[in-house]
Amino acid sequence: MRKVRDYDAELKALEDKARALKARRVEQLGQLVTATGADALDMETLAGALLDAVASKDAEAKEAWRAKGSAFFQRR
Structure with missing residues:
Protein backbone atom coordinates (compact mmCIF):
# COMPACT_ATOMS: atom_id res chain seq x y z
CA MET A 1 0.00 0.00 0.00
CA ARG A 2 1.32 3.42 -0.95
CA LYS A 3 2.00 5.96 1.72
CA VAL A 4 -0.18 9.05 1.43
CA ARG A 5 1.82 12.24 0.87
CA ASP A 6 1.08 15.21 3.06
CA TYR A 7 1.24 17.99 0.49
CA ASP A 8 0.36 20.66 3.05
CA ALA A 9 3.28 19.68 5.27
CA GLU A 10 5.65 19.56 2.30
CA LEU A 11 4.48 22.99 1.12
CA LYS A 12 4.88 24.42 4.61
CA ALA A 13 8.41 22.99 4.85
CA LEU A 14 9.31 24.57 1.49
CA GLU A 15 7.84 27.91 2.56
CA ASP A 16 9.82 27.77 5.81
CA LYS A 17 13.01 27.01 3.90
CA ALA A 18 12.37 29.87 1.46
CA ARG A 19 11.71 32.23 4.37
CA ALA A 20 14.95 31.18 6.06
CA LEU A 21 16.94 31.65 2.84
CA LYS A 22 15.46 35.13 2.35
CA ALA A 23 16.27 36.09 5.95
CA ARG A 24 19.84 34.84 5.49
CA ARG A 25 20.22 36.88 2.29
CA VAL A 26 18.93 40.03 3.99
CA GLU A 27 21.35 39.48 6.87
CA GLN A 28 24.27 38.98 4.47
CA LEU A 29 23.37 42.15 2.56
CA GLY A 30 23.33 44.07 5.83
CA GLN A 31 26.74 42.67 6.70
CA LEU A 32 28.02 43.72 3.27
CA VAL A 33 26.77 47.27 3.76
CA THR A 34 28.48 47.43 7.13
CA ALA A 35 31.72 45.82 5.93
CA THR A 36 32.09 48.27 3.04
CA ALA A 67 36.75 43.81 -10.14
CA LYS A 68 36.70 46.22 -7.18
CA GLY A 69 34.27 43.94 -5.36
CA SER A 70 36.40 40.91 -6.04
CA ALA A 71 39.50 42.71 -4.75
CA PHE A 72 37.58 43.76 -1.63
CA PHE A 73 36.65 40.17 -0.81
CA GLN A 74 40.16 38.88 -1.50
CA ARG A 75 41.62 41.44 0.93
CA ARG A 76 39.42 40.18 3.73
Missing part, protein backbone atom coordinates in the same frame (compact mmCIF):
# COMPACT_ATOMS: atom_id res chain seq x y z
CA GLY A 37 31.40 51.29 5.21
CA ALA A 38 28.26 52.11 3.25
CA ASP A 39 26.33 52.26 6.53
CA ALA A 40 27.87 55.73 6.98
CA LEU A 41 25.81 56.97 4.00
CA ASP A 42 22.28 58.18 4.48
CA MET A 43 19.59 55.85 3.15
CA GLU A 44 18.68 58.05 0.18
CA THR A 45 22.29 58.26 -1.05
CA LEU A 46 22.84 54.53 -0.73
CA ALA A 47 19.53 53.76 -2.46
CA GLY A 48 20.37 56.18 -5.28
CA ALA A 49 23.80 54.65 -5.83
CA LEU A 50 22.34 51.14 -5.91
CA LEU A 51 19.57 52.19 -8.30
CA ASP A 52 22.15 53.73 -10.65
CA ALA A 53 24.21 50.53 -10.53
CA VAL A 54 21.19 48.37 -11.29
CA ALA A 55 20.02 50.61 -14.15
CA SER A 56 23.47 50.99 -15.69
CA LYS A 57 23.87 49.57 -19.19
CA ASP A 58 27.62 50.29 -19.23
CA ALA A 59 29.32 46.89 -19.32
CA GLU A 60 32.75 48.41 -18.71
CA ALA A 61 31.57 50.16 -15.55
CA LYS A 62 29.93 46.97 -14.29
CA GLU A 63 33.12 45.02 -14.95
CA ALA A 64 35.13 47.66 -13.06
CA TRP A 65 32.72 47.42 -10.12
CA ARG A 66 32.96 43.63 -10.19
Whole structure:
Protein backbone atom coordinates (compact mmCIF):
# COMPACT_ATOMS: atom_id res chain seq x y z
CA MET A 1 0.00 0.00 0.00
CA ARG A 2 1.32 3.42 -0.95
CA LYS A 3 2.00 5.96 1.72
CA VAL A 4 -0.18 9.05 1.43
CA ARG A 5 1.82 12.24 0.87
CA ASP A 6 1.08 15.21 3.06
CA TYR A 7 1.24 17.99 0.49
CA ASP A 8 0.36 20.66 3.05
CA ALA A 9 3.28 19.68 5.27
CA GLU A 10 5.65 19.56 2.30
CA LEU A 11 4.48 22.99 1.12
CA LYS A 12 4.88 24.42 4.61
CA ALA A 13 8.41 22.99 4.85
CA LEU A 14 9.31 24.57 1.49
CA GLU A 15 7.84 27.91 2.56
CA ASP A 16 9.82 27.77 5.81
CA LYS A 17 13.01 27.01 3.90
CA ALA A 18 12.37 29.87 1.46
CA ARG A 19 11.71 32.23 4.37
CA ALA A 20 14.95 31.18 6.06
CA LEU A 21 16.94 31.65 2.84
CA LYS A 22 15.46 35.13 2.35
CA ALA A 23 16.27 36.09 5.95
CA ARG A 24 19.84 34.84 5.49
CA ARG A 25 20.22 36.88 2.29
CA VAL A 26 18.93 40.03 3.99
CA GLU A 27 21.35 39.48 6.87
CA GLN A 28 24.27 38.98 4.47
CA LEU A 29 23.37 42.15 2.56
CA GLY A 30 23.33 44.07 5.83
CA GLN A 31 26.74 42.67 6.70
CA LEU A 32 28.02 43.72 3.27
CA VAL A 33 26.77 47.27 3.76
CA THR A 34 28.48 47.43 7.13
CA ALA A 35 31.72 45.82 5.93
CA THR A 36 32.09 48.27 3.04
CA GLY A 37 31.40 51.29 5.21
CA ALA A 38 28.26 52.11 3.25
CA ASP A 39 26.33 52.26 6.53
CA ALA A 40 27.87 55.73 6.98
CA LEU A 41 25.81 56.97 4.00
CA ASP A 42 22.28 58.18 4.48
CA MET A 43 19.59 55.85 3.15
CA GLU A 44 18.68 58.05 0.18
CA THR A 45 22.29 58.26 -1.05
CA LEU A 46 22.84 54.53 -0.73
CA ALA A 47 19.53 53.76 -2.46
CA GLY A 48 20.37 56.18 -5.28
CA ALA A 49 23.80 54.65 -5.83
CA LEU A 50 22.34 51.14 -5.91
CA LEU A 51 19.57 52.19 -8.30
CA ASP A 52 22.15 53.73 -10.65
CA ALA A 53 24.21 50.53 -10.53
CA VAL A 54 21.19 48.37 -11.29
CA ALA A 55 20.02 50.61 -14.15
CA SER A 56 23.47 50.99 -15.69
CA LYS A 57 23.87 49.57 -19.19
CA ASP A 58 27.62 50.29 -19.23
CA ALA A 59 29.32 46.89 -19.32
CA GLU A 60 32.75 48.41 -18.71
CA ALA A 61 31.57 50.16 -15.55
CA LYS A 62 29.93 46.97 -14.29
CA GLU A 63 33.12 45.02 -14.95
CA ALA A 64 35.13 47.66 -13.06
CA TRP A 65 32.72 47.42 -10.12
CA ARG A 66 32.96 43.63 -10.19
CA ALA A 67 36.75 43.81 -10.14
CA LYS A 68 36.70 46.22 -7.18
CA GLY A 69 34.27 43.94 -5.36
CA SER A 70 36.40 40.91 -6.04
CA ALA A 71 39.50 42.71 -4.75
CA PHE A 72 37.58 43.76 -1.63
CA PHE A 73 36.65 40.17 -0.81
CA GLN A 74 40.16 38.88 -1.50
CA ARG A 75 41.62 41.44 0.93
CA ARG A 76 39.42 40.18 3.73
